[in-house]
Amino acid sequence: MLLTGKMAIISGAASPRGIGLATARRFAAEGARVAILDIDAGAAADAAASLGGSHIGLGCDVADKSSCEQAVARVIESFGGIDVLINNAGITQPVKFLDISPADWDRIQDVNLKGILFLSQAVIPHMRARKSGSIACMSSVSAQRGGGIFGGPHYSAAKAGVLGLAKAMAREFGPDGIRVNCVTPGLIGTDITAGKLSDEMRVKILEGIPLNRLGTAEDVAGIYTFLASDLSAYVTGAVIDVNGGMLIH
Numbered sequence: 099m100l101l102t103g104k105m106a107i108i109s110g111a112a113s114p115r116g117i118g119l120a121t122a123r124r125f126a127a128e129g130a131r132v133a134i135l136d137i138d139a140g141a142a143a144d145a146a147a148s149l150g151g152s153h154i155g156l157g158c159d160v161a162d163k164s165s166c167e168q169a170v171a172r173v174i175e176s177f178g179g180i181d182v183l184i185n186n187a188g189i190t191q192p193v194k195f196l197d198i199s200p201a202d203w204d205r206i207q208d209v210n211l212k213g214i215l216f217l218s219q220a221v222i223p224h225m226r227a228r229k230s231g232s233i234a235c236m237s238s239v240s241a242q243r244g245g246g247i248f249g250g251p252h253y254s255a256a257k258a259g260v261l262g263l264a265k266a267m268a269r270e271f272g273p274d275g276i277r278v279n280c281v282t283p284g285l286i287g288t289d290i291t292a293g294k295l296s297d298e299m300r301v302k303i304l305e306g307i308p309l310n311r312l313g314t315a316e317d318v319a320g321i322y323t324f325l326a327s328d329l330s331a332y333v334t335g336a337v338i339d340v341n342g343g344m345l346i347h
């Protein structure tokens with residue numbers, strides 16, 4: 099098992115078909131103890147219970163600093179420490195540039211980008227004290243190719259911001275034994291598209307994917323597992339594509 103004895107927080111992991119819960123399942127199977135943090139507290143508790151064992155699920159809005167601080171304090175109280183933080187929570191919205199309202203812009207930045215700042219700020223002091231930790235941050239192929247898949251330009255901007263933030267974190271906290279990396283998935287079959295991905299859009303997208311299928315939540319969970327484990331002990335500041343070849347660069 100790759101994560102025996104590790105204690106992990108995964109944000110945005112309550113959605114039944116989502117990347118976060120698939121990651122929680124994989125982490126649990128690899129021997130980790132998992133804390134699921136999600137804006138939907140009830141779903142977080144259910145998701146943790148579905149894993150069996152001593153995992154926990156807590157309500158947490160990553161866009162709210164005090165909510166992050168409270169949730170992290172409860173995890174530390176319960177687990178005694180944190181080895182791994184998976185900054186996975188995110189939202190998207192398929193709107194065109196000229197239609198982005200100030201409120202749309204703020205909410206997309208707040209959850210996808212500021213959420214990583216707040217949750218990491220709550221966790222890093224503990225990792226720093228232990229001189230060890232692995233943080234993985236969710237970006238997207240949308241950041242690298244300027245969208246054009248599902249999310250709007252504000253989503254591309256937030257996910258591109260994640261790359262810069264994570265690389266700067268890798269530089270600042272490397273001397274403390276904390277690694278920080280990003281994943282950049284292509285289109286993954288989850289509920290984030292909320293039924294708005296038409297068959298026509300899907301066919302067009304598949305034409306541009308050499309592996310000729312959408313990604314699965316488990317495809318991304320495998321990369322998070324690698325980044326959480328000691329297999330990636332000398333990897334920091336990296337960006338790992340999980341896109342079936344949709345973007346080769």
Ligand code: NAD
Pocket residue numbers: 109110111112113115116117118135136137138158159160161186187188189190209213236237238239282283284285286287288289290
């Ligand atoms: P999903 O909608 O299934 O899961 C997202 C989860 O985040 C949900 O459980 C939701 O309740 C939670 N969440 C939303 N706002 C939150 C907040 N403010 N605080 C805490 N939790 C919150 O979507 P998914 O496809 O599994 O997405 C997971 C991550 O992967 C997101 O960051 C998304 O942007 C990113 N991503 C997804 C794809 C894709 O094609 N599905 C591609 C690239 C990147």
